[in-house]
Amino acid sequence: MRTALLVAAFDSQLKWCARIQRELESRGFACRVVVPDLRAALSAQQIADAGVASVETMAWDDVIVRSLEADVVVSGLSGPLTKRLSIELSALAPRLDGPGPVVVSGWVGIIIEKITAGYLDRCGTDVVAVNSAHDAAHFRDAARWLGLPDGNLLVSGLPLVSATPQPPRQGPIRRVLFADQPTVPTSQAERGYVYHQLIGYARAHPERSVRLKPRHRPGEDTFHRMKHHPEDLLRGIELPANFQIDYTPVDVALAEVDLLITMSSTACLEAIDRGSRVALVLDLGVHERYGNQVFLDSGLLRTFRQITDDRIGAPAPAWRDGYFHGAARTGTELIADRVEELLASGERPSRAVWETDYFRGAVASHLATAAALVPRQSPLARRRLKHGPVKGTLSHVAYNGLPPVVRRPLKRWAEERQLF
Numbered sequence: 001m002r003t004a005l006l007v008a009a010f011d012s013q014l015k016w017c018a019r020i021q022r023e024l025e026s027r028g029f030a031c032r033v034v035v036p037d038l039r040a041a042l043s044a045q046q047i048a049d050a051g052v053a054s055v056e057t058m059a060w061d062d063v064i065v066r067s068l069e070a071d072v073v074v075s076g077l078s079g080p081l082t083k084r085l086s087i088e089l090s091a092l093a094p095r096l097d098g099p100g101p102v103v104v105s106g107w108v109g110i111i112i113e114k115i116t117a118g119y120l121d122r123c124g125t126d127v128v129a130v131n132s133a134h135d136a137a138h139f140r141d142a143a144r145w146l147g148l149p150d151g152n153l154l155v156s157g158l159p160l161v162s163a164t165p166q167p168p169r170q171g172p173i174r175r176v177l178f179a180d181q182p183t184v185p186t187s188q189a190e191r192g193y194v195y196h197q198l199i200g201y202a203r204a205h206p207e208r209s210v211r212l213k214p215r216h217r218p219g220e221d222t223f224h225r226m227k228h229h230p231e232d233l234l235r236g237i238e239l240p241a242n243f244q245i246d247y248t249p250v251d252v253a254l255a256e257v258d259l260l261i262t263m264s265s266t267a268c269l270e271a272i273d274r275g276s277r278v279a280l281v282l283d284l285g286v287h288e289r290y291g292n293q294v295f296l297d298s299g300l301l302r303t304f305r306q307i308t309d310d311r312i313g314a315p316a317p318a319w320r321d322g323y324f325h326g327a328a329r330t331g332t333e334l335i336a337d338r339v340e341e342l343l344a345s346g347e348r349p350s351r352a353v354w355e356t357d358y359f360r361g362a363v364a365s366h367l368a369t370a371a372a373l374v375p376r377q378s379p380l381a382r383r384r385l386k387h388g389p390v391k392g393t394l395s396h397v398a399y400n401g402l403p404p405v406v407r408r409p410l411k412r413w414a415e416e417r418q419l420f
Contacts, residue, residue: 002343004029004072005101007063007085008055009036011046011216013076016108018050019159020074023332027340029072034058038081046216049249064088067101072339074104079114079121086124087366090354102126102342103350104335109158109266111135112291116142123148124359126350127338129156129331132322146358152349154338157323157331158269160251164326166275173258173277173310175209176201179250179267180230182215184290188228194281195230197304198261202243204308211246213253261307264291268300269323272315279307295319 004024008014014033021031033055035042047055058066067073067089075082082105093100105122106129119139122128130136136155143150157163178198185191195212202210214230230245246253250267254260260271261279268278282301286292295301299316306312329337342348353359 002029002071003069004031004074005063005066005070006031006033006074006076007036007067008033008076009038009042009078009081011042011050012108013078014042014047014050014052014055016106016159017074017076018052019332020104020335021052023336024072024074024339027336032056032066032070034063034066036060036063036077036081064092067103068092068096070101071343072104073101075125076106076108079118083121083124083362084366086122086350087363090124090350090359090363093351093354099346099348102339102348104129104339106156106159106335107131107135110264110269110291110294112264112294113288119143120146120358120362123152124350124353124362126152126342126348127154127335128152129154129159129335131156131158133325134322146356148356148358149349149352152353154334155325156334157325157327158266159331159335160266161269161273161324161331163324163328163330165273165320165324168314169258169275169277171258173205173208175257176205176211176259176261177246177250177253177257178210178212179260179262179265179271180212180214181263181265181291183227184263184265185284186227186289188233190284191228191230192233193283194263195233197281197283199234199237199239199243201304201308202240206240206242208242210240210243211248211253212243213246213248213250259312264295268295272320273324277312278315279312281307 004021006017006021008017017033021033025031033052035055035057037057037059042055064085067085073085073089075085077085086103086105089100089103103125104127105125107118110131111118115135115138119128119135119142123143128139130139130153133155136153139153140150142148143153185194198210198212202208212230234245251270254267254271254274254276257271257274257276259277259279260267261281262268263281263284268280271278278300279302280292280295280298280300282292282303284290286296286301292301297316298319299313302311302313327334
């Protein structure tokens, strides 16, 4: 039986991998979902929301070993970790008897930053699943200028959406959903402004149900950490009866949403796919720190005044068609089709990339700076290594338990005698 190893570290990555997993399993692949023991965070609820039965935490070196044993490796990891994966696999590939696994990479949402860097981080994989025709054109230009083969680029579309969206929903707006993001906007003041504008919208339309969907629950983690959770910022504020914070997964909630509001979330594509109206908040302006610069030609940017007045835009055809390619095959089907083609032919497009000067330079740089990937030791660890587990722990506790007025001169005295 053919095997697939799917690698993710956060909920959005797991959600992306889960769609590909279901397609591969429908074709007879035995799939295994693993989480590297680097920076990762997946709660039981996030795993359940992604529709994955179970995940397995695994040391990074074991991920590499298991990758070499699999027929297919799907990396939902961030760009830098996907780059590390492809570099380390390239170093071990010559030892394999066969062509090695087909390695798939891609983006778990709309690319709002590091578009060129993100592509170069993934260029050493066999299938680079691209979400839009606009992105693919940019990647091909970058490849041409850097002397990289682009035969691994596949315009599949985002696996979270279909190839052709449903017709726009007609009728009155009754159900409104705000798709929150963990770091957009970043500041507490701007975040509070957006939430209060949304509350104002709910008060202006008491006949409508307005729900705020946070990116994650308090205490959960995502790839981008949320500093100002809406439950914290809105605590103690009297909210209108038709406004509530709701943790229903976006893909479930969209079944009955008439209008989705967000800053720059990929949920806007999911909403368009389901026939929902979409408005992208414009009040804070258009800026890279909000990620909404990539929506400038979408036709969807609106101020809260326009949104409240129901002056909602429609997706610009050229922008929409860049993400919804209208093919008879879904994104997950196209990815799986390409995987099966490569398994049947034995071809691995990554090999041509690995032979380029650019990739060889990336390998040399990685090997030279690999020590930087090792976490720095904490002061406690350094003291225990230097003085032994007992004496080192006691010296650390004693030192940190002292008030600053005593600690500073003691530190100078101890450093002179190399005690700490």
